[in-house]
Amino acid sequence: MADLKTNPHQLTITSSQIQDIYMSLEQEIFKLIANRLDTKGITSDNVLTWQIKMLNELHLVNEATIKLLAEATGLAKEAINKLFIDQGLKVYDESIADISKGNANPVIKPDIDQVLSGYAKQTFLDIKNTVNQTLVSANYGEKSITTDMYQQIIKETTGSVIAGTKTPERALADTIYKWRDKGIKPVLVDKGGNEWGLEGYVRTVVSTTSNRAFQSVRDTAAHDNGIRTFVMSSHPASREACAPIQGKLVTDRRKSFTDKETGEYFESLYNHGYGTPGGTFGINCTHIKWPYIPGVNTNNQPQYDRQESVSNGKIQQKQRALERRVREEKRKLELAKELDDEQGILKYRLSVRKYQSAVKKIVNDNNFLGRDYAREKIY
Structure with missing residues (x-):
């Protein structure tokens, strides 16, 4: 196998930068609300007047959120392109360099950058559309998570002050902390009825789609050159679906087989849920498979005990x-x-x-x- 120039840790950092943009956005929205809801001078006698005044400023919160969102969207688009296109091209070039060891004139896909651009565009639009529709309302008066959260914080703070259980400052702080604990959710409700918060949603979309994109260009490099055999990376901590085959020779053919010339055995990925969300190379899987030419490449991946790696995965x-x-x-x-x-x-x-x-x-x-x-x- 050729030495990898693309550092997996660097890919993780680049991917994390996209997540950080949206995590910062979420935090800035809470800080925006905290700054706007000034409780100085508020008592149980005038808290209802304060409530009306704050609710009437709802449109200002929406406008400020739109500005924050526009800035985050611009930064995210640049970061997504950098991750998918720049890093993706490196991954493809490395795969071709590896294949050239057994084929002096490998087939090179001329439009691989367009393939990667497609992944980048789709990822950006998925996040942009989902987050935008969640955080802001297109028309004044329509509900969005941000406006609903703003209204509820005001109402809950007012209730605590009227009840006399807390000072206005304490009531506001405790209410904001409570909503900070909840986070901005649901950004998405999946088919199983599970609610996804902003952090979990963006993290899953970016990590899963980028892993799929990078693996897609490796597969493209292999398939264009008639290669359907791979070596799978191995981690000391692994999930159940990947543990039996990590570090092994695998194939994306439907059936496992033994190479006639080298005697090397290639396990079919389809025996391990390949193509399904919870299977190998599914959602949140960080394993990699590199093109492998029998008789040319060697498998130098470290081998880990199956049960131990699954146990380690749970600890991780x-x-x-x-x-x-x-x-x-x-x-x-x-x-x-x-x-x-x-x-x-x-x-x-x-x-x-x-x-x-x-x-x-x-x-x-x-x-x-x-x-x-x-x-x-x-x-």
């Missing part, structure tokens, strides 16, 4: 959950600072440290894990 999922929690607590700390809420600042600063310590412990306890501080940052 726990690490990812803790990393997400670190980011969530950091966002709430940002909001606490925006609200000048000393109680909240202390609470969430301690909470950030708590979950950072939990990440450190799980990494120290499992030598196959690594600490990636980029996964704990907010932008």
Whole structure:
């Protein structure tokens, strides 16, 4: 196998930059609401007047959200093109270079950049259309998640002040933190009735589609040159569908077979859910398969115990959950600072440290894990 020039970690960073744009957008919307809902001078006697005034400014929130969304959309389009087209062309060139080891004159697809542009365009439009329709209303008076959230925060804050259970400042802060916990959802409700928040939706669309696009150009390079055999990457942490065949020789033919000349066995990917969301190379799968020419290439992928890799995969999922929690607590700390809420600042600063310590412990306890501080940052 040729040495890979495309660093998988770099691809992950580039992919994460797109997610970060929308995570920042979500945070900016909460900060926008926190700034607009000033409770200074509010008492139980005049809180209803405050409520009416704030509700009448709903159109200003919608207008400000549209501006934030326009900026995020422009940044996202540039980042998506960089990921899919620039990185995708590198992946294709590397596949052709690998194939040329067994074929001095490999077939090269002249319009591969158009194929990648198609993936980039579709990904951008999917995210843009879904997020835009969710966050803002095209016409004043129509419901959107942002306007509904703004209205509910005002009403819940007013209710707490009238009840006399909290000061106006405490009521507003606690209500905003509660909605920050929920996040902006549902951005999408899938066929199973599951609600997807903004972070989960963008992360899944970008990671799954980019993995599919990169694998598509590898497959194109292979198929154009009559190759239907591959070597699959291997990870110390794997999900159930991929664990039995990771690091092995595989084929995208319907049936497994043994090469007559080399005696090498190629397992059919279709025996492991290939082409289905939960199968190998399905949603959120990060495995790679490279073109493999029997008698020319060698399989140098590390081999991992099947059950151990599945068990490791579950531990890695726990690490990812803790990393997400670190980011969530950091966002709430940002909001606490925006609200000048000393109680909240202390609470969430301690909470950030708590979950950072939990990440450190799980990494120290499992030598196959690594600490990636980029996964704990907010932008």
